[in-house]
Amino acid sequence: MKAFRTPIFLGIFAALTSCSTVPEYDVVLANARVAQFSGDELSYLPAHVALKDGRIAAVVPAEEPLLAAADTTDLNGAFVYPGFTDAHAHFLALGEALETVDLVGTASWSECVARVRTYLADHPDVAVVRGRGWDQNDWADRAWPTSKALDELTDKPVVLSRIDGHAVVCNQVALAQSGITATSRIEGGEIVLANGRPTGVLIDNAETLLKVAKPSKAEKIRYLLAAERWCVDLGLTGVHDAGLPTEDIMLIDSLQQAGTLRMPLYVMVAESPEALDHWLDRGPLKTDWLSVRSFKFYSDGALGSRGALLRAPYHDRHDHYGLALRDRDYLRSAAAHLASKGWQMNTHAIGDSANRLVLNVYREALTRGGAQKDLRWRVEHAQVVSPEDRALFGGETAIVPSVQPTHATSDMDWAPDRLGAERMPHAYAYRSLREANGGWIPLGTDFPIEHPNPMYTILAATARRALDGHPAQGFQTNEALTLGQTIKGMTADAARAAFQESETGEIRIGNWANFTIFDVNLNEVTPMALPKTAPTQVWIHGERRK
Numbered sequence: 001m002k003a004f005r006t007p008i009f010l011g012i013f014a015a016l017t018s019c020s021t022v023p024e025y026d027v028v029l030a031n032a033r034v035a036q037f038s039g040d041e042l043s044y045l046p047a048h049v050a051l052k053d054g055r056i057a058a059v060v061p062a063e064e065p066l067l068a069a070a071d072t073t074d075l076n077g078a079f080v081y082p083g084f085t086d087a088h089a090h091f092l093a094l095g096e097a098l099e100t101v102d103l104v105g106t107a108s109w110s111e112c113v114a115r116v117r118t119y120l121a122d123h124p125d126v127a128v129v130r131g132r133g134w135d136q137n138d139w140a141d142r143a144w145p146t147s148k149a150l151d152e153l154t155d156k157p158v159v160l161s162r163i164d165g166h167a168v169v170c171n172q173v174a175l176a177q178s179g180i181t182a183t184s185r186i187e188g189g190e191i192v193l194a195n196g197r198p199t200g201v202l203i204d205n206a207e208t209l210l211k212v213a214k215p216s217k218a219e220k221i222r223y224l225l226a227a228e229r230w231c232v233d234l235g236l237t238g239v240h241d242a243g244l245p246t247e248d249i250m251l252i253d254s255l256q257q258a259g260t261l262r263m264p265l266y267v268m269v270a271e272s273p274e275a276l277d278h279w280l281d282r283g284p285l286k287t288d289w290l291s292v293r294s295f296k297f298y299s300d301g302a303l304g305s306r307g308a309l310l311r312a313p314y315h316d317r318h319d320h321y322g323l324a325l326r327d328r329d330y331l332r333s334a335a336a337h338l339a340s341k342g343w344q345m346n347t348h349a350i351g352d353s354a355n356r357l358v359l360n361v362y363r364e365a366l367t368r369g370g371a372q373k374d375l376r377w378r379v380e381h382a383q384v385v386s387p388e389d390r391a392l393f394g395g396e397t398a399i400v401p402s403v404q405p406t407h408a409t410s411d412m413d414w415a416p417d418r419l420g421a422e423r424m425p426h427a428y429a430y431r432s433l434r435e436a437n438g439g440w441i442p443l444g445t446d447f448p449i450e451h452p453n454p455m456y457t458i459l460a461a462t463a464r465r466a467l468d469g470h471p472a473q474g475f476q477t478n479e480a481l482t483l484g485q486t487i488k489g490m491t492a493d494a495a496r497a498a499f500q501e502s503e504t505g506e507i508r509i510g511n512w513a514n515f516t517i518f519d520v521n522l523n524e525v526t527p528m529a530l531p532k533t534a535p536t537q538v539w540i541h542g543e544r545r546k
């Protein structure tokens, strides 16, 4: 890690030597308490912060006279943090979730069906009924749902994604339109059958067999703008989108160029042989708002739907190890190609077997002659990692664990069923992974799988407690992060995981003026008050957005 950092007051010289009568700065944020890191310790510096052309132009001590600016905002001692970034999320999917049937928190399958019925009544014109967020682990009857009640409801196709996106339940109309029958097969996926007929549940790669109409461009624009509103309101000034097809990336770029969408995005390209050809040929895309220089791969499924690939069988399904979504040879050849071209490779790996596979594929590609250096390849989730494999992070290969603290508190009640007591200490081991990585770790939420609120991440990472406060003593608290480590994970470490440490993630001269501002000192907020704490101001690229 770079020893440190431009001294914060460097900009004062520029300020004091100027004697022009035209205000030198666009905006001054007066009387701020500016969050600074020394190691993992957070401290606050009373200062005025001046902005110019969207960037931080000067930071002067609060006792100095105010700098001349076209506009001054008095913060009255508010606490100014570097703008929070979600380092693993699904921005477009959040918008889609906000604009389609919301099934999060349903207590039963019949409640899901009731919400679909209400949505249909409110949206009579939709061609395809989409929804997401159900989780049979939350229901009294934890069996997979079946399409029967949906079949009775409508003759439009219905597709409802599970909370983790790794399974859908759809109606028979959607199956028929897609030509999916009891004899359909796909590698890395499962078409659930009952009495020899598809029930409507499709797991992992089987979802790719669905051929119902995709959302239109106009619908996608609506989704993106809805996601932006939510993110800004919650204090996010940047998002790493963990996998979009080229078509959606180009839509985002065009909206950002037009000034319609004003959220900085680091977008991973959803891998496919065609996408690899397209982007490796054309090279990375970088604007003030968008950076595309990485690919997203999936090596396994999710733990909740028993798709995570484990080294030993599931504790609650003894003949089952999970699903490999991409075989070793495919990942190896992609890795060799990306390493030689200098692209970042980011691979979803949940189970301990998938993590071992990905770490070894990465290591082989990154240590081979011809590989470019410091590619910061990421293991997305790194959820269950055998302790002996942790040493494969960091070091000369610079492989980065990218984790989502709210997964720990969302999964903690049922993960022991899947993993058994012996493997549980290897799961959600964020402090150990951070140490293995040399003292930094990017943090995200995986929204809309989890709520996008970064305060929930702070609660889950530091207190390891759920929103309802349980368990009072915290879950596996030996793996908790400190507040400083957590905020770094959402700012400086997120920037570093996206090669953006010289432009964002810290309050420093020359960086984008991205701030998440609170009236309270987050060090002084008790854990269970965190979810109710919200930023009072949010600035992105020098513009106040909340």
Ligand SMILES: [Zn+2]
Residues within 6 Å of the ligand: 088, 089, 090, 242, 446
């Ligand atoms: Zn994800």
